[in-house]
Every structure is written in C-alpha cells, then in structure tokens.
C-alpha cells in the first residue's frame with residue numbers, strides 16, 4: 067500500500083462532504099447503516115475523489131470529471147415515470163422486473179413482485195429494517211476497500227432494490243433490473259441494489275442501464291451480486307449509449323460461495339465518462355466465475371473497466387474476457403487484477419483483453435496484472451491491441467464484400483466472441499442486435 | 511478475358527513483378543509454373559487488388575476494362591475470383607453467413623436482388639455435395655481449424671457459388687490428398703466453358719493431368735519466360751527450372 071498523502075480538498079470534495087453531513091440524518095438506515103455511511107464518508111473526506119495519482123484510477127481522473135456538485139436527484143415525478151415507461155419492453159407473463167428511475171425503485175413500472183420464490187424489497191426498507199446478515203452483504207466490506215468512488219456510493223446509497231431468490235429455486239424467466247436515468251436536468255444519483263441467489267438457486271439476471279436526455283448527470287451506482295453455494299447465475303449487463311454529459315461510475319460487487327457458477331456478460335456502449343468496476347471474491351472453494359464484455363466506443367467516449375478478482379480461497383476458477391472496439395477519438399481502459407492468496411492453491415485463472423482500434427485518435431490502455439502468492443496455480447493473461455486484420459479484410463473483399471460491410475462483419479464477430487458466452491439464446495441475439503445497430507451507426 | 515501487360519509491382523519496397531505479360535482468353539485454361547519465390551502469388555494478389563502491392567508500370571484489363579484502380583470487391587463483382595494459396599481464417603464469422611454475404615454483395619454490385627434464403631441454401635447444398643464439403647464445416651467459423659485440404663475445398667466451393675468470369679487458382683492442389691485432388695479438379699472442370707477463363711498456378715504436373723491446360727507459362731523472377739502447350743509441364747517436371755533461373759535474372 068502506498069502511504070496516504072493528504073492533499074488539499076477541492077471545492078467539489080468539500081461540497082460532497084458537506085452534503086453528506088447535511089443529508090446523513092435523513093438517509094435510510096439504523097445504527098449499523100449509519101456507522102457504515104459515516105466510515106465511508108470519513109474515508110472520502112480523507113482521500114477525496116480518485117485522480118490519476120491513485121493507481122487503480124490511473125487512466126481515469128474522476129476528480130477532473132466532477133467539476134461541480136450536481137443536485138441530488140429527487141424521486142421522479144409522473145412525467146419522468148411516463149418517459150421511463152415508454153422505453154420498457156413488454157414484460158412477459160410471470161416475469162420479475164424491477165425498474166429504477168433516477169436511482170429510485172418505481173413499483174408501478176415493475177412487475178411480478180409477489181412470488182413465493184423471489185422476494186423484492188426496496189433498499190431503503192432493508193437498510194431500515196434488515197437483519198445484520200443482509201446489511202453485511204449489502205455493505206460488501208471485503209470488496210473495493212479504499213475505493214473512494216465506491217465509498218461515496220456507500221455514504222449516500224438509497225433508492226435501489228434488494229432481490230432474494232429462494233434456495234433451490236430455478237427461475238424459468240430472467241429477472242430484470244432496469245435502471246433508467248431521465249437526464250432532463252442536471253442531477254446526481256447514488257443508488258445501490260442487491261441480488262442474492264439462495265443456495266442452489268438458478269436464474270438469469272438482466273441488468274440494463276438507459277439514459278434519456280443529455281443533461282449533465284453524475285451517476286454512481288452499485289450492484290451487489292451474492293451467489294450462495296451451488297447457485298448458478300447468469301448475469302447479462304447492458305449499458306446503452308448515453309450523451310456526452312454523463313459521468314457514470316458503476317460498481318459490481320460479487321461474492322461467490324462454494325461451487326457456485328456465475329457467468330456475467332456485458333455489452334457496454336460508451337457515452338460520456340464511464341468507469342465500470344468489478345470487485346469479485348471467492349469466499350469458498352470449487353466455484354466458477356466468468357466475466358466477459360464487449361465495449362463499443364466512439365466520439366469522445368471514455369470508458370474504463372477495472373476489475374479485481376480475489377481468489378481468497380483455494381480451488382476456484384475465473385475467466386475474464388474483455389473486448390473493446392474503439393473508434394474515432396474515444397479512449398478505452400482495461401485494468402484487470404487477479405489476486406491469488408497464499409493458501410489459494412489450485413486456482414485457475416485466465417484473463418484476456420483484446421482491442422481493435424479503428425480511429426486514428428482512438429486510444430486504449432491495458433493493464434492486466436496477476437498477484438500470485440500461492441505456488442500451485444494455473445494463471446495467465448494476455449492483452450492485444452491492433453487494427454482490423456488486413457488479411458481478413460482483403461479476403462472478404464476479394465469475395466465481393468465492400469470494405470464497410472467487411473469491417474462490420476469482422477467487428478461483429480469480434481464483439482460476438484464475448485457475447486457468445488451468454489448461454490440464453492434470446493438475450494444473446496438481442497445483444498448482438500445492439501452491436502449491429504452500433505456498427506450501423508458507424509457506417510452511416 | 512484477362513490481359514496483363516508489362517506489369518511491374520513492388521512489395522515492401524522491392525520489385526517482385528518485373529514486366530510480366532500474359533493473356534488468358536475466354537474459355538482458356540492457362541497454367542503458371544515457376545520456382546518458389548518467383549512472384550506467382552504476388553501476381554495473383556496484384557490482380558485481385560490487395561493493399562500494399564504497388565503497381566509501378568503496366569496494365570491489367572478484365573474484359574477490356576482496366577481494373578487496377580478498383581478495390582478488390584469491385585473486381586470480384588466484375589467476375590474475378592482468387593482461390594488463395596493460404597486461405598484466411600476468420601474467427602467468429604460463420605461460413606454460411608460469409609457465403610451468403612459474398613453472394614449477395616456481388617448480386618448487389620450487379621444491381622440484382624438478394625437471394626432468398628431457401629434458394630441460397632439450395633445452391634449451397636448442391637455445390638457442397640459435389641465438392642464433398644462436410645455439412646458441419648458450413649456451420650463453423652470460416653476456415654478456422656479446417657485442415658489444409660478442407661480449406662482448399664472451401665475455396666473451390668466459393669468459386670463455384672460466385673460463378674466468376676476469370677478464376678485464379680493459386681496452388682489449390684497443394685495439401686490435397688489424391689481423392690480430394692480429383693474432386694477439386696472435377697469442380698474446376700465442371701465450370702470450364704467458353705465464357706470462363708482459368709489461371710492455374712501449380713508446382714505439379716499431376717494437377718494438370720486432371721485439369722488439362724490449353725497453355726503453360728513458366729514464370730521466373732517476376733516474368734513469364736516461356737510459354738508452350740501442355741507438353742511444357744512434362745518437360746519442367748523432368749528438367750526443373752535451372753535453365754530459366756539464369757535466363758530471367
């Protein structure tokens with residue numbers, strides 16, 4: 067650990083700390099939660115917003131992005147709710163769907179809330195009345211320690227949902243968690259949700275992020291994904307393209323227990339400044355975690371994916387598979403760290419990052435890292451950055467396919483390689499269609 | 511008809527084609543034989559329009575029209591086809607999808623409507639059966655993990671689907687077993703006709719026994735140094751290229 071060097075607070079940092087002090091008494095939660103928030107606020111007060119001097123944020127200067135404090139989003143009004151409703155796909159009979167608007171759970175847009183196998187509560191309710199176990203899991207204290215962007219979320223969190231899937235339940239339909247931001251006026255959003263898979267539960271979680279409008283937004287949200295022993299969870303994540311004015315920090319906090327299988331596949335479209343951080347930890351043995359994503363960037367997009375996979379226990383397998391297509395003058399960042407504790411023997415970890423740079427001014431920063439303290443492990447990583455393969459392009463063109471179409475074919479295959487890891491066919495096809503739409507936007 | 515006149519081309523700053531002249535008439539099957547490194551593949555790439563191959567002098571006409579300023583896809587739409595010496599693997603692109611994209615792209619170039627899927631499937635099935643291409647290959651990523659021989663069959667399959675006016679086959683026989691060689695040759699022979707020309711690059715007389723050429727050219731150091739009938743291939747098989755290497759330098 068680097069020594070902590072105190073530095074002068076910026077106005078924004080002081081204002082955020084001030085906002086917390088003023089708001090704290092009204093934020094949901096009893097003594098435990100208050101202490102949790104206070105600790106997080108104290109960490110933030112001492113460290114401030116992450117800058118390039120913080121190693122884990124070396125390529126994404128959040129402090130530079132947060133030039134002022136935007137007003138905290140209030141509960142959405144009827145107009146905002148109607149706008150959100152308009153972008154929702156029809157819900158299938160019996161499907162569970164939780165919708166957040168500006169970070170707040172909106173019951174009237176949600177569906178399938180009352181089933182015997184899936185329980186849905188608001189975050190505020192759990193913070194106020196939840197048992198110690200639930201609050202401990204929500205606080206994910208072993209994950210993302212010291213990260214001050216996450217600390218801000220912990221300090222301010224409110225408004226999300228907590229979904230519990232009963233042990234042994236096999237959900238036939240995906241559970242949806244849709245987060246919609248109505249960017250009609252500047253606002254800041256701090257929301258946290260949790261999805262807990264009971265022992266042996268099997269289901270698919272579909273997480274979507276959509277922003278409507280182009281007003282300035284600071285969205286700092288988190289999802290705690292808790293996979294109990296032998297649960298099998300597939301997680302499909304899609305962040306739709308936003309305008310240039312969104313500063314979005316999204317934290318995925320994943321806790322994986324014995325013999326659980328968690329397969330997370332993401333399609334990340336750029337827009338503004340995005341930091342997607344994934345903190346994952348193996349709490350027992352024999353589990354498999356797979357994290358994949360395709361990130362599509364253009365314009366002046368800045369998207370940073372930073373992940374830490376903590377093999378804190380022996381005999382677990384992790385796969386990280388990250389693909390970026392970076393066009394125009396966009397910037398992509400991938401930082402992946404796989405940590406293998408000293409007693410975590412028989413760890414199997416493979417991390418791969420592949421990037422295609424299309425624009426002359428496009429940039430990609432890759433930093434894969436292995437921190438291995440055990441000796442009996444199979445771990446590897448690789449990172450490649452390059453243009454589209456001219457030999458492949460020529461081959462396709464020699465068959466009569468025009469350059470733009472040949473590029474589209476190859477790019478779709480490149481992104482599809484990550485998306486194919488999704489086992490649900492209709493979700494996979496929907497994601498591929500989004501990729502095609504993005505590529506079409508490129509050619510047009 | 512393909513006419514190549516006094517073609518000079520550089521690759522990586524080095525002159526590889528040094529004044530090559532060659533004509534393939536409609537209905538003609540012309541063979542090119544020549545030592546390794548003499549520029550045979552370079553010639554096929556230059557004609558197909560690969561980037562990085564700089565033409566410094568000369569002309570290439572396809573049916574009387576200069577093609578050197580056209581991108582590769584336009585040349586293909588004009589009826590040119592190249593069977594690659596080393597077919598390129600394209601991970602993630604399903605072979606069927608690729609074939610359909612290629613056929614429809616060419617139809618679009620020519621102002622024709624897209625092929626309806628059932629019709630496309632029927633055409634592919636037919637060609638596939640004739641060429642002994644396994645059904646499961648069509649479902650796999652294009653050329654990925656195909657054996658050497660399977661890749662070559664896939665080239666010939668593409669050729670028959672795309673129905674070119676002029677096809678260049680760059681060592682399509684290398685890597686083929688005896689049965690595959692016959693299948694591929696049958697595939698080519700089936701396409702032979704008065705309106706189609708072939709330029710067959712090969713090292714072996716054997717292929718030319720199945721695909722009987724009208725003309726045999728010897729290429730050395732970036733030029734055609736001798737032209738003759740099928741008997742020339744036999745001579746080369748017996749005597750090698752020694753006499754030509756000195757002559758061309």
Ligand SMILES: Nc1ncnc2c1ncn2[C@@H]1O[C@H](COP(=O)(O)OP(=O)(O)OP(=O)(O)O)[C@@H](O)[C@H]1O
Nearest residue numbers: 521522524526544545546547548549550551552553
């Ligand atoms: N990119 C390049 N840069 C420099 N030299 C090249 C490049 N590509 C090809 N060459 C050279 O051009 C010459 C001709 O190569 P080419 O592949 O055309 O020969 P070939 O006649 O097809 O040989 P083979 O019978 O082995 O297939 C060779 O000496 C080769 O090394």
Ligand SMILES: [Mg+2]
Nearest residue numbers: 550551552595
């Ligand atoms: Mg060659």
